[in-house]
Amino acid sequence: MDSINKSMPDISDAIVNGDNDYNEAVLLVNGKSFNDAMDKANSAGDNYNNSLNKLKNIQNKFSSDINDIQEDYIDIVIRELELKIDAVNNLKEAIDCFKVYSNYTGTNYASQANDLMYEATQYQNESNAIVNNNSDLFKQQNFVI
Structure with missing residues (x-):
């Protein structure tokens, strides 16, 4: 449990940083700063993926050390991160389209x-x-993210 508890702040920080980077990317897209937006989107994706990998590691290695409520919590946060990663990927596609003036797509x-x-x-x-x-x-x- 100590190992899990030590990981949680890093996981939480990466999610918060990912959220901040994602929001900055959106603002940069709106300002038509597409290269900077892509950098922020990539950083958001890296942060989300980092947290996701750590959570899946906890889920795989320590499932016998956590109770059902904690397991549900991890499952929910994993689903949240998977959706955020999909959102980042869609944002990056949007940026690529906006760069070549394919605004509708x-x-x-x-x-x-x-x-x-x-x-x-x-x-x-x-x-x-x-x-x-x-x-x-x-x-x-x-045990909280």
Whole structure:
């Protein structure tokens, strides 16, 4: 459990950094700074993938050390990250389209990215609810993202 608890802040930080990078990428796209937007989108994807890999490692190596609530929590955060990675990939496609003035197709990719990110926030809300409803479990063990 100590190993898991030590990993959680890094996982959380990477998700927060990914969210910040994604939001900056969107702002840069809106400002037509496509190269900078792509850099931020790539960074967001790297952060999300880093967190996803660490969570899957915890899931695979330590499943016997966590209880059902924690397992549900990890499953939900993994789903959130998978959606965010899909959103980043769609945003990158949008950026590529906008670079070559294929605005209709770019807008479709951007819209899909937005829908995926919205769906990801639903999972984020669900994981937050698990933490709030089981605060003793999560605070006691520092097992929270």
